[in-house]
Amino acid sequence: MTTDATGADVTEQALASLRATADPRLRELLTGLVRHLHDFARETRLTQEEWERAVAFLTATGQACTDTRQEFILLSDVLGLSMLVETVNGDRAPGATESTVLGPFHMTESPVRRLGDDIDLVGGGETCVVSGRVLARDGTPLSGAVIDVWQADDKGYYDVQQPGVQPAGNGRGLFTADAEGSFWFRTCVPAAYPIPTDGPVGGLLRATGRHPYRPAHIHFIATAEGYTPVTTHIFVAGGEYLDSDAVFAVKRSLVHDFAETDDPSLAGKFGVPNPFRLARFDLVLERAV
Amino acid sequence: MTTDATGADVTEQALASLRATADPRLRELLTGLVRHLHDFARETRLTQEEWERAVAFLTATGQACTDTRQEFILLSDVLGLSMLVETVNGDRAPGATESTVLGPFHMTESPVRRLGDDIDLVGGGETCVVSGRVLARDGTPLSGAVIDVWQADDKGYYDVQQPGVQPAGNGRGLFTADAEGSFWFRTCVPAAYPIPTDGPVGGLLRATGRHPYRPAHIHFIATAEGYTPVTTHIFVAGGEYLDSDAVFAVKRSLVHDFAETDDPSLAGKFGVPNPFRLARFDLVLERAV
Numbered sequence: 001m002t003t004d005a006t007g008a009d010v011t012e013q014a015l016a017s018l019r020a021t022a023d024p025r026l027r028e029l030l031t032g033l034v035r036h037l038h039d040f041a042r043e044t045r046l047t048q049e050e051w052e053r054a055v056a057f058l059t060a061t062g063q064a065c066t067d068t069r070q071e072f073i074l075l076s077d078v079l080g081l082s083m084l085v086e087t088v089n090g091d092r093a094p095g096a097t098e099s100t101v102l103g104p105f106h107m108t109e110s111p112v113r114r115l116g117d118d119i120d121l122v123g124g125g126e127t128c129v130v131s132g133r134v135l136a137r138d139g140t141p142l143s144g145a146v147i148d149v150w151q152a153d154d155k156g157y158y159d160v161q162q163p164g165v166q167p168a169g170n171g172r173g174l175f176t177a178d179a180e181g182s183f184w185f186r187t188c189v190p191a192a193y194p195i196p197t198d199g200p201v202g203g204l205l206r207a208t209g210r211h212p213y214r215p216a217h218i219h220f221i222a223t224a225e226g227y228t229p230v231t232t233h234i235f236v237a238g239g240e241y242l243d244s245d246a247v248f249a250v251k252r253s254l255v256h257d258f259a260e261t262d263d264p265s266l267a268g269k270f271g272v273p274n275p276f277r278l279a280r281f282d283l284v285l286e287r288a289v
Numbered sequence: 290m291t292t293d294a295t296g297a298d299v300t301e302q303a304l305a306s307l308r309a310t311a312d313p314r315l316r317e318l319l320t321g322l323v324r325h326l327h328d329f330a331r332e333t334r335l336t337q338e339e340w341e342r343a344v345a346f347l348t349a350t351g352q353a354c355t356d357t358r359q360e361f362i363l364l365s366d367v368l369g370l371s372m373l374v375e376t377v378n379g380d381r382a383p384g385a386t387e388s389t390v391l392g393p394f395h396m397t398e399s400p401v402r403r404l405g406d407d408i409d410l411v412g413g414g415e416t417c418v419v420s421g422r423v424l425a426r427d428g429t430p431l432s433g434a435v436i437d438v439w440q441a442d443d444k445g446y447y448d449v450q451q452p453g454v455q456p457a458g459n460g461r462g463l464f465t466a467d468a469e470g471s472f473w474f475r476t477c478v479p480a481a482y483p484i485p486t487d488g489p490v491g492g493l494l495r496a497t498g499r500h501p502y503r504p505a506h507i508h509f510i511a512t513a514e515g516y517t518p519v520t521t522h523i524f525v526a527g528g529e530y531l532d533s534d535a536v537f538a539v540k541r542s543l544v545h546d547f548a549e550t551d552d553p554s555l556a557g558k559f560g561v562p563n564p565f566r567l568a569r570f571d572l573v574l575e576r577a578v
Binding site for chain 1: 375
């Protein structure tokens with residue numbers, strides 16, 4: 001029973017209640033959670049009314065989630081937690097492609113596409129070719145590597161945000177690298193965009209005076225047998241918000257030129273009108289341990 | 290941009306993003322939240338997969354909430370947070386009634402009732418009279434004080450948990466104290482009960498090897514003009530689980546005898562069959578500051 005006005009014995013009881021947890025890792029996580037949660041409430045002297053607002057906020061966040069919207073990932077993103085988790089788990093060896101956040105829009109399976117396919121099913125944006133190789137750190141091409149790609153369109157929206165406007169699978173593709181580990185596809189240059197602001201997380205951003213924009217980028221997950229998959233973005237160099245990403249996900253090594261290219265022969269080879277934008281980079285994986 | 294593998298700069302950026310928050314208290318709370326959330330993830334080296342499970346758990350918790358169910362309050366309760374918030378805000382002066390958690394079942398407005406009414410609309414349980422006064426600390430009766438009461442039935446269920454079985458308002462009442470500050474009502478002795486275990490919080494309890502039971506109690510919120518309201522329970526002395534309440538809400542001063550009473554004249558006065566159980570206690574409020 002509780003007798004201590006500082007709440008120390010409530011914390012002690014809550015911690016004691018976790019000691020029978022069978023899974024030692026779950027016990028460790030819940031113990032750390034209770035310690036930090038209680039320290040937070042004690043240090044801030046969280047009031048009953050603030051607690052009620054927090055409960056209402058979390059409830060609304062859960063209820064904003066649907067098959068195509070993940071408001072809790074968005075919350076984790078804007079608090080920097082997603083990027084932190086990426087970072088503490090992302091001890092890449094030198095030369096391996098750095099990871100960044102998954103983001104809330106990897107909701108649907110990307111359609112299987114062939115190398116060279118155009119993932120911009122709508123048109124009207126600036127034509128772009130993305131080309132590169134999936135490699136091991138020693139330069140060995142990873143033949144058969146799978147590259148999962150998703151991006152916003154040239155207005156800054158993902159297909160799942162505009163079900164009546166964009167066809168499902170727009171801006172998405174699941175590619176298999178060729179014998180040289182190479183991949184390439186056609187698309188439009190993605191736009192910078194605000195994260196969704198019509199839910200609880202949007203309210204949080206307004207209350208903190210923060211803008212909701214993310215710099216323009218394309219998402220990738222590259223996987224190859226025997227290698228550690230990498231979840232990452234390629235950011236468009238020179239774009240806005242590279243230094244104030246709403247979700248803190250920019251790493252210098254992930255910013256790449258989407259070069260203005262005036263080369264009729266190359267355009268012909270890629271099957272795009274000349275001039276066009278060309279992004280070239282490799283995805284370098286570490287051997288799985 | 291992020292460069293530090295420990296994630297220290299992610300934390301720095303997330304904290305910096307809060308500096309423009311207009312409301313200083315909100316800035317303080319969010320700053321504390323980000324610090325503890327990031328420290329938690331860093332100390333535990335939270336993995337991507339564990340983060341995904343946490344997101345799924347929180348989403349399911351939000352989606353389990355309805356008009357008559359508050360799974361986030363339940364989560365806060367079983368982690369000891371609700372009781373801690375009560376405790377750090379509950380610096381009661383000596384003699385004032387101690388507070389305890391609101392709990393997740395104060396969902397509907399209690400029906401207005403007259404002193405002496407029976408809030409057990411179903412019957413079948415052990416008849417009980419609850420009687421007391423609302424007082425200031427110096428013993429002054431608080432005439433016109435309002436007492437909001439809610440309780441589980443003799444099987445351990447609240448009305449909102451059994452919409453087809455219990456009539457709405459069963460076990461609930463909103464009473465006004467008389468000129469002497471007195472209140473009394475008839476009811477049944479509530480049973481100890483498990484908190485709802487069919488949602489995400491139930492899964493958490495199973496994973497931690499904890500029982501879900503709460504000792505038998507009746508909830509009260511007492512309010513009087515010029516005084517600080519108190520949210521509390523009265524626990525049934527001698528019942529099970531008083532030392533292992535699933536939500537850590539028991540305080541010694543809140544445990545009261547529900548005395549077996551064999552007194553035909555008193556039974557007649559209260560309008561109950563003899564013998565009956567009688568709980569007598571006062572609710573003592575502090576003057577508002």
